[in-house]
Amino acid sequence: MRGISLDRSISLPWGLGAEDADELFKVCHQMRIAEESIVLDASRLHFIDPLGMATLRALLEEQAATKDIEIQFLSTDLTGYLARMDFFKDLEIGGVDLSRIGNRQDRSGSLVEITKVTSLMEAETTASRLAEALTGSLTKSDRNAPVDEATGRNEFDAYRRPIEYSLKELLQNSLTHARREGRGEASVWVTCQYYPRKELVRMAIVDNGCGFLATLRAHPEVVEKTHQGAIEAALRPRVSCNRGPMAQFGGTENQGVGLTTTARIAEVAGGSILVASGDAMHHTGTKQSRVMENIGWEGVSISFLCKRSQLPSVSIGELLPADPAISAEQDLGIFQFR
Known part of the structure; x- marks a missing residue:
């Protein structure tokens, strides 16, 4: 993956999902029009619901075919949660350290x-x-x-x-x-x-x-x-x-x-x-x-x-x-x- 500049990063909101769907689809639009690479700044992101996950995952699969993708400043808790949801499965995404999340917790009950x-x-x-x-x-x-x-x-x-x-x-x-x-x-x-x-x-x-x-x-x-x-x-x-x-x-x-x-x-x-x-x-x-x-x-x-x-x-x-x-x-x- 080529080096990616943070100058044109896309800032993620506090939450991504159905409660504020406009913000979710705004992020999706910004990702679509980005040239060559996508950098997501997750420093403000605290919550993502099923709509946010499924929509973002669908778009990342599509965009990863032609663009380099990086997620910066994603919290350890959210990284672990998204990994548990198989969000990163088969995707090449820079900036995400999956080695820090430890053993996968069994949350099949929820x-x-x-x-x-x-x-x-x-x-x-x-x-x-x-x-x-x-x-x-x-x-x-x-x-x-x-x-x-x-x-x-x-x-x-x-x-x-x-x-x-x-x-x-x-x-x-x-x-x-x-x-x-x-x-x-x-x-x-x-x-x-x-x-x-x-x-x-x-x-x-x-x-x-x-x-x-x-x-x-x-x-x-x-x-x-x-x-x-x-x-x-x-x-x-x-x-x-x-x-x-x-x-x-x-x-x-x-x-x-x-x-x-x-x-x-x-x-x-x-x-x-x-x-x-x-x-x-x-x-x-x-x-x-x-x-x-x-x-x-x-x-x-x-x-x-x-x-x-x-x-x-x-x-x-x-x-x-x-x-x-x-x-x-x-x-x-x-x-x-x-």
Whole structure:
């Protein structure tokens, strides 16, 4: 690696993540436009959440192919934490001394390392594995305990199922829609963590694909052909479905309700999702979307937040949007004859 000057370093904020996503995407924009080398000044950085980790990791992989990268003044605690999350795995980054972090601590009870997913076959198995690992930190109940006759699930399942559904839908949707418009090599990065002091579960699913606007530009629901309009449309039921002739582009069919239902799961569990694509961002908690000035993300970046204690109250079946075809049959009185 060539010598890197600190004169044009990019200063990282106190925190990188969903709480101040503008700062995160501002840093990403600065990294993209940097010439030849990237120097990150981490002297102020104290906190990074799953969205910050997954987004930064995805961008570092892309930029490392053509630029030298260095992180200066990263604290020993954060270095150890990021190493535990596999943030530095297979990356050549200067300025980071991994020899100082000692033995890797077992924190499997509260976090799930950054995982890169490159195929739809991987998506489902990865979602199940991550959900199982994360659920183990949310409850000490026996995963093999008898199920409740009324609900058809035990306590472990009550925590696992909303997490697994959300991960599967977000991972599969990301891969299906990201690989259009010449982005056939797009990948998805996912990571999760449970914060026991606040009883919060955070997950992030980030892709480096074409973004929502490229996928939905021709859809009649996208009246304004903007990134903001595309995100708002994608959150509506069945807008981003991938059925019939459209399935040939993604290699699979889906009903277009995954993102909608995942947002509802987060809401019922006392949380929300944050969606960023292009120059726009939407927060389901505030139900507001806006344009980010001169910054953004090339692809789709999603943060999921919920309260641990409210996960068992989630009934996925009740949150699924109604199928118009079935509703029409019921209205006509023919559903009962099937």
